[in-house]
Amino acid sequence: MTNKSRKKLSSAFAKILVAIMLISVAGVAVSCGSGTDGEIKPVKKDPIIIRGDDVQVNAGDEIDYNALVSVTDLEDPNPTVDIDHTSVDLNTPGTYQVVYKVQDSLGNSGEYTVNITVLDVTPPEVTGSSFTIMAGESVSYKKQIQVSDDCDPDPVIDIDNSQVDLDTPGVYSVLYTVTDASGNSSQLTLEMTVLEKIGEGDEASEQFQEMQEYVLDRATSLLESEITEDGMTDMEKAFAIYRWTKYNIAYSGSSDKTNYIVGAYDGFKKMAGDCYTYFAVSKALLNAAGIDNVDVVKERIDDSQSRHYWSLVNVGDGWYHFDSTPYSFPKDNFFMVTDEELKDWDDTYYAYCHNFLSDGLPERETESIQYRINYGDATID
Ligand SMILES: [Ca+2]
Numbered sequence: 001m002t003n004k005s006r007k008k009l010s011s012a013f014a015k016i017l018v019a020i021m022l023i024s025v026a027g028v029a030v031s032c033g034s035g036t037d038g039e040i041k042p043v044k045k046d047p048i049i050i051r052g053d054d055v056q057v058n059a060g061d062e063i064d065y066n067a068l069v070s071v072t073d074l075e076d077p078n079p080t081v082d083i084d085h086t087s088v089d090l091n092t093p094g095t096y097q098v099v100y101k102v103q104d105s106l107g108n109s110g111e112y113t114v115n116i117t118v119l120d121v122t123p124p125e126v127t128g129s130s131f132t133i134m135a136g137e138s139v140s141y142k143k144q145i146q147v148s149d150d151c152d153p154d155p156v157i158d159i160d161n162s163q164v165d166l167d168t169p170g171v172y173s174v175l176y177t178v179t180d181a182s183g184n185s186s187q188l189t190l191e192m193t194v195l196e197k198i199g200e201g202d203e204a205s206e207q208f209q210e211m212q213e214y215v216l217d218r219a220t221s222l223l224e225s226e227i228t229e230d231g232m233t234d235m236e237k238a239f240a241i242y243r244w245t246k247y248n249i250a251y252s253g254s255s256d257k258t259n260y261i262v263g264a265y266d267g268f269k270k271m272a273g274d275c276y277t278y279f280a281v282s283k284a285l286l287n288a289a290g291i292d293n294v295d296v297v298k299e300r301i302d303d304s305q306s307r308h309y310w311s312l313v314n315v316g317d318g319w320y321h322f323d324s325t326p327y328s329f330p331k332d333n334f335f336m337v338t339d340e341e342l343k344d345w346d347d348t349y350y351a352y353c354h355n356f357l358s359d360g361l362p363e364r365e366t367e368s369i370q371y372r373i374n375y376g377d378a379t380i381d
């Protein structure tokens with residue numbers, strides 16, 4: 001080996017060494033040529049250099065992927081940079097890789113990876129209002145709050161109800177702590193009122209009077225604010241009440257059936273209940289709207305049959321059935337229906353559902369007016 005070729009070799013080693021150092025220090029992307037004449041060819045001149053640090057972002061932030069790395073190259077003013085960030089989900093906490101593929105005009109190329117860590121630093125939102133139950137009733141504490149989080153679809157809800165005595169009327173605090181999967185927490189304290197249970201014959205009690213007042217106020221303000229409109233006929237008002245009750249009260253399967261005031265009070269407070277609640281809330285609204293109505297109670301053949309309650313209404317054209325309870329059967333449209341229509345439905349879908357005794361009830365009209373009622377678009381012809 002001549003001195004000249006020795007020199008050549010050592011300079012080639014020096015270049016490779018520099019290239020290796022750059023790779024380890026800054027993530028250099030280079031490509032090596034392979035020799036054809038037994039000599040190790042030098043790394044192509046002027047390797048392309050890319051560098052960038054791993055980053056942390058908060059969920060929901062946006063990222064300028066170009067700005068995360070610097071690409072420098074002496075001979076090529078516009079090296080190609082291909083960025084693959086398809087694996088990154090900026091809304092879900094986790095660590096993701098962004099892969100940069102670079103190449104310069106000499107053919108030096110390589111890949112560089114930046115780790116993106118998405119963090120959830122925002123605590124869940126928890127909202128709710130103070131609520132009321134009757135003494136001795138059970139309560140679903142979770143249903144009293146609404147919870148949401150930017151990342152966690154199902155944050156953990158911890159409920160401290162150690163202060164509450166469900167059997168003793170009073171006002172209690174319930175503390176909710178809601179924690180997302182990243183450990184961020186929010187708290188909310190709700191006031192819970194336990195009322196004395198109203199029994200039959202307690203109508204004169206102060207508490208019952210207050211409930212009665214609340215039911216009337218609530219019914220009146222609902223009619224004005226969201227159920228009825230000026231210029232509606234009584235039939236249109238009754239239909240609006242039917243629809244509002246049917247579609248706004250949730251079916252929870254239980255209610256206080258002491259009397260309709262308690263049922264409606266409960267219904268307005270919880271916006272949930274069972275057929276008695278639909279009956280009682282409808283009745284409170286019909287009364288507040290000045291529409292004549294009479295209670296109908298299902299005549300059960302034996303104790304195994306479920307109870308049921310609904311109304312007869314008269315908007316000026318005689319008495320018809322009005323049942324705003326939703327059913328999991330088709331054609332559960334019971335606004336202004338005749339005895340026959342009610343029985344036909346029962347016979348088809350739910351035997352004895354509306355079985356009742358006529359004693360003491362006003363005579364019902366026998367002519368159907370269902371052709372006037374458009375359940376779909378909520379209009380009356
Ligand atoms: Ca270059």
Ligand SMILES: [Ca+2]
Nearest residue numbers: 120122150180
């Ligand atoms: Ca969160």
